[in-house]
Amino acid sequence: MNIVGSQRNEIGTQDLGVRESRSARAQRTIAHRIGCVGIGLHGGRKVSLTLLPAAADTGVMFVRTDLPGRPVIPAVADRVADTTMCTALVGADDAKVATVEHLMAAFALAEIDNVTVELDGPEVPIMDGSAAPFLFLLECAGVREQDRPLRRIEVIKPVVVEAAGKMARLDPAPFTSFAASIEFDHPAVGAQSLAVPFEPARLARVLGPARTFGFAADIEQLRAMGLARGGSLDNAVVVGPEGVLNPGGLRFPDEFVRHKMLDAIGDTFLAGAPIIGRWTGHRAGHALHVKLVRALLADRSAWRYVDDADEAVDLRSGRSSRVAEPVAASA
Numbered sequence: 001m002n003i004v005g006s007q008r009n010e011i012g013t014q015d016l017g018v019r020e021s022r023s024a025r026a027q028r029t030i031a032h033r034i035g036c037v038g039i040g041l042h043g044g045r046k047v048s049l050t051l052l053p054a055a056a057d058t059g060v061m062f063v064r065t066d067l068p069g070r071p072v073i074p075a076v077a078d079r080v081a082d083t084t085m086c087t088a089l090v091g092a093d094d095a096k097v098a099t100v101e102h103l104m105a106a107f108a109l110a111e112i113d114n115v116t117v118e119l120d121g122p123e124v125p126i127m128d129g130s131a132a133p134f135l136f137l138l139e140c141a142g143v144r145e146q147d148r149p150l151r152r153i154e155v156i157k158p159v160v161v162e163a164a165g166k167m168a169r170l171d172p173a174p175f176t177s178f179a180a181s182i183e184f185d186h187p188a189v190g191a192q193s194l195a196v197p198f199e200p201a202r203l204a205r206v207l208g209p210a211r212t213f214g215f216a217a218d219i220e221q222l223r224a225m226g227l228a229r230g231g232s233l234d235n236a237v238v239v240g241p242e243g244v245l246n247p248g249g250l251r252f253p254d255e256f257v258r259h260k261m262l263d264a265i266g267d268t269f270l271a272g273a274p275i276i277g278r279w280t281g282h283r284a285g286h287a288l289h290v291k292l293v294r295a296l297l298a299d300r301s302a303w304r305y306v307d308d309a310d311e312a313v314d315l316r317s318g319r320s321s322r323v324a325e326p327v328a329a330s331a
């Protein structure tokens, strides 16, 4: 293997003095509906996307408004139907929604737990190939805190999935972190690795703008498979034999591994709740990311639900923590 462009990057705790912490919080949804229009990366069709506030404990739900009966597709790992070049979900009546991963990453990084996503086509618009446009939409929509504590999934036993030199794992840890490494036999990409504590607001800035990428040599084959029909230098980093073809170059020297980590965060959010644990991936992609979430959830001895402390939620809303205990319903 000819790896030239080796880079290590730990935008972690030391340089910015970031404290590792997990602040207890209530569930959150968006304050206002908001939408955008774009094209699907693989189908190349124009799609409009609308985000709407959703009730507590509903999670992320996609709705195909273009299909009879407006089928609902919950954004959870057991609904993943396909992981060829993107993460696609399937719901009632075989309704599909593809390329959910960057939008899911934006929800994870903006800490939006409950939201309805209406789409009038089979694919989330690719926008610029990153999560930044979705993070901007969420910022514009605003956040509404809900009167229920957030429920997280705490990893209590290591879970590992592997396939042909690729690996992804989750280990118990007091704080959530992600560590990803990639290896491509192309000098413009090479080997890159990145390890970060899961600090959503900061990761929205350092991972959010990292774009999806592909190799010019693969594009003809992808098109023959009916994929990447909407792909262009406007929505992906394309690597040719001599290097990056995009006129503006890269957004970060290690944009490739940052994007991989963004994908991992979006795919991991398909667990249905934020995870407490240490995520590690080596050469992992959508298939392995989703397999890991499924393997975790399938092993009931590997995780448990943890509600964020009621008193901390109440501190935020200004209410006394003493009323958090359920009171007899006779009142």
Ligand SMILES: [Zn+2]
Residues within 6 Å of the ligand: 101, 102, 212, 259, 263
């Ligand atoms: Zn991606």
